[in-house]
Amino acid sequence: MKIKYTLLKQDKNSNARYGTLKTNYGTYETPMFMPVGTLANVKTLTTDELKDMNSAVILANTYHLWLRPSEEVIAHAGGLHAFMNYDGPILTDSGGFQVFSLAKNKKKDIVEEGVHFKSHLDGRKLLLTPELSIQIQNKLDSDIAMSFDECPPASADYTYMENSVKRTLRWAKRGKDAHQNERQSLFGIVQGGVFEDLRRYSALETVKLDFDGYSIGGVANDGESKEDMYHAIDYSIPYLPKDKPRYLMGVGEPVDILEGIERGIDMFDCVLPTRIARHGNAFTKNGRMNLKNLKFKEDFTPIEEDCDCYTCKHYTKAYIRHLVVSGETLGGRLLSIHNIRFLIRLTEEAREAIKKDNFVNFKEKFIEQYTK
Amino acid sequence: MKIKYTLLKQDKNSNARYGTLKTNYGTYETPMFMPVGTLANVKTLTTDELKDMNSAVILANTYHLWLRPSEEVIAHAGGLHAFMNYDGPILTDSGGFQVFSLAKNKKKDIVEEGVHFKSHLDGRKLLLTPELSIQIQNKLDSDIAMSFDECPPASADYTYMENSVKRTLRWAKRGKDAHQNERQSLFGIVQGGVFEDLRRYSALETVKLDFDGYSIGGVANDGESKEDMYHAIDYSIPYLPKDKPRYLMGVGEPVDILEGIERGIDMFDCVLPTRIARHGNAFTKNGRMNLKNLKFKEDFTPIEEDCDCYTCKHYTKAYIRHLVVSGETLGGRLLSIHNIRFLIRLTEEAREAIKKDNFVNFKEKFIEQYTK
Numbered sequence A, B: 001m002k003i004k005y006t007l008l009k010q011d012k013n014s015n016a017r018y019g020t021l022k023t024n025y026g027t028y029e030t031p032m033f034m035p036v037g038t039l040a041n042v043k044t045l046t047t048d049e050l051k052d053m054n055s056a057v058i059l060a061n062t063y064h065l066w067l068r069p070s071e072e073v074i075a076h077a078g079g080l081h082a083f084m085n086y087d088g089p090i091l092t093d094s095g096g097f098q099v100f101s102l103a104k105n106k107k108k109d110i111v112e113e114g115v116h117f118k119s120h121l122d123g124r125k126l127l128l129t130p131e132l133s134i135q136i137q138n139k140l141d142s143d144i145a146m147s148f149d150e151c152p153p154a155s156a157d158y159t160y161m162e163n164s165v166k167r168t169l170r171w172a173k174r175g176k177d178a179h180q181n182e183r184q185s186l187f188g189i190v191q192g193g194v195f196e197d198l199r200r201y202s203a204l205e206t207v208k209l210d211f212d213g214y215s216i217g218g219v220a221n222d223g224e225s226k227e228d229m230y231h232a233i234d235y236s237i238p239y240l241p242k243d244k245p246r247y248l249m250g251v252g253e254p255v256d257i258l259e260g261i262e263r264g265i266d267m268f269d270c271v272l273p274t275r276i277a278r279h280g281n282a283f284t285k286n287g288r289m290n291l292k293n294l295k296f297k298e299d300f301t302p303i304e305e306d307c308d309c310y311t312c313k314h315y316t317k318a319y320i321r322h323l324v325v326s327g328e329t330l331g332g333r334l335l336s337i338h339n340i341r342f343l344i345r346l347t348e349e350a351r352e353a354i355k356k357d358n359f360v361n362f363k364e365k366f367i368e369q370y371t372k
Helices: A047-052 A062-067 A071-077 A080-084 A096-102 A130-140 A158-178 A196-208 A226-239 A254-262 A272-278 A310-314 A317-325 A329-355 A359-371 B047-052 B062-067 B071-077 B080-084 B096-102 B130-140 B158-178 B196-208 B226-239 B254-262 B272-278 B310-314 B317-325 B329-355 B359-371
Strands: A004-010 A017-023 A026-030 A032-035 A058-061 A090-093 A115-118 A125-128 A144-146 A185-190 A213-216 A246-248 A267-270 A281-284 A287-290 B004-010 B017-023 B026-030 B032-035 B058-061 B090-093 B115-118 B125-128 B144-146 B185-190 B213-216 B246-248 B267-270 B281-284 B287-290
Touching: A017 A329, A026 A032, A026 A329, A032 A058, A032 A329, A058 A062, A062 A071, A062 A090, A062 A096, A062 A130, A071 A080, A071 A130, A071 B317, A080 A090, A080 B317, A090 A096, A096 A115, A125 A130, A130 A144, A130 A158, A158 A185, A158 A196, A185 A196, A196 A213, A196 A226, A213 A226, A226 A254, A254 A329, A254 A359, A267 A329, A272 A281, A272 A329, A281 A329, A310 A329, A317 A329, A317 B071, A317 B080, A329 A359, A329 B329, B017 B329, B026 B032, B026 B329, B032 B058, B032 B329, B058 B062, B062 B071, B062 B090, B062 B096, B062 B130, B071 B080, B071 B130, B080 B090, B090 B096, B096 B115, B125 B130, B130 B144, B130 B158, B158 B185, B158 B196, B185 B196, B196 B213, B196 B226, B213 B226, B226 B254, B254 B329, B254 B359, B267 B329, B272 B281, B272 B329, B281 B329, B310 B329, B317 B329, B329 B359
Parallel strands: A032 A267, A058 A090, A090 A144, A144 A185, A185 A213, A213 A246, A246 A267, B032 B267, B058 B090, B090 B144, B144 B185, B185 B213, B213 B246, B246 B267
Antiparallel strands: A004 A017, A017 A026, A115 A125, A281 A287, B004 B017, B017 B026, B115 B125, B281 B287
């Protein structure tokens, strides 16, 4: 079945909203943070561990899975859920972002049909089109598929961005027409960069195509400022229907998640919690903590005393520091568990605050402590 | 308290024996396989996962922990058990093997006092002595400490080996005199290379020093043949007391474990299950399986249908192959779980066979299938 969003509570003092998302694999509360499993695994973690963190939707990546192991292999496994052993909802991105970001320093050719580019694995020439992206996602059998969009750099000028927004709309229509999986929902993506009228135009026209949900893209590219991101949300949100979920793509800094929630976003994803974990860093209420720091050498307390994650219940900063400094993979794994749980818990607390019309206060207090 | 070995059943058709090892952290059956946690973690795994595999004693490495994070840090944590969150028994090796193997291609100077060598991390000049090795192990507070021994190469001639065996005996005595941890047992190590009379001499003289257990060393160096290893056991075992555990150091190939058990060995350790896992390989009853093999691309069955490990209960060969081929750490983690459980289960099955006086038959059938 298609997902169904239900708005349960609108915060009195902001656009923040509390709701539920009914999926093929259960009903989950929003706002939610979605861990990223690019290659059909959230790096170093099992899906049982994700469920222990109270995960809901998780992501997988169309571009990467298309190249390896291929959508055919995953279809023969019975779809992504069976392949990666996850009985929760899965969202696949369209591959659009990867085509543009992985091919960043390489030649790529954007034409009306799609994007010609070279595989980041072996340099093989490839063409990804809106139809092919949807066909791959149909076969992956995720619960939510994303439209194939162009992701221009933050520095793109108005003329480029206007043409790009129009092409993305034509691609969205083509993808929707090609979509053929009744149990899979399809989201449209609002683009338009930093230009208010282009964001409005993109939102209005995308909504006319009637998707199951809407995401705001082009906010997590290199070179965008936080203000650009917040403006992009502000410019787009007013034109999105209240009865559909809104997804801010690629955003996972705690402060940005709260800024997004305040503006009416329901869903977030980001590789940040696992990426900073691999570099020895942890999210904490007092900002990021670098476990490599010498001061943790004999700190036999958890990363956060009041954290309910597996890592904080079983391991100390001194031990994790030892693992990280020694290059032991278990260090990054333990930090990934903490960091993902940190973001999921942040959204859980945000939901409680919204229910009490206390979100703005909650957000300000969190940011004050986090950035102090 | 010191460990206590109890011999419960002597196989009628071989030297294989079934017994129990009482430790500070429970009583466990032998023969046993001991997973190796060099840097106070079995690579990629939590201690809860090790317990799920029915682990008993696990290893940690004196040399590595001395350099990082230091025995002082671990002592301040409350010892190795608290530091790494393992409430099962821990054995620490002496550092002797590492001094010789890691410094293999570097200058080292073996003198009566100990071994002068350079750190493999930063080239710092270090001196490890029998007393220092024991002092470090006392502070690590493992349940079983090992004597500091010289580990000559397999190619050493008789004269070198004779002098080395005598030095190792003097070092064993010095280490025993320096040992000061009442809850920690201390094992002596039999050396002597491929020479029958030196193995006998080493065993007889080591036993005179009255250790809590005995290990057979110098069997897992580079360049030793399997026959050399089996002979080394045969030459040593007759002189070891029946009421003390016998530990074959560094051996973890399934066939070698069974050959060791047949000859009267109670304890085994090896990095093999985690090392081959990192390279995409699994132990199976039909020999090693390379998951990178193209034939597993769409094999949606577990590594072994009848395996009770977490990996085989949740994941398919096709998925693990995808992870391994894509360089995802989770692949090595899932294979490590399977491989360690495989060796632990092998010893469990060996124990059942010994109880029924059926060990030789069990061994022959296993080897026939494994090497076919």
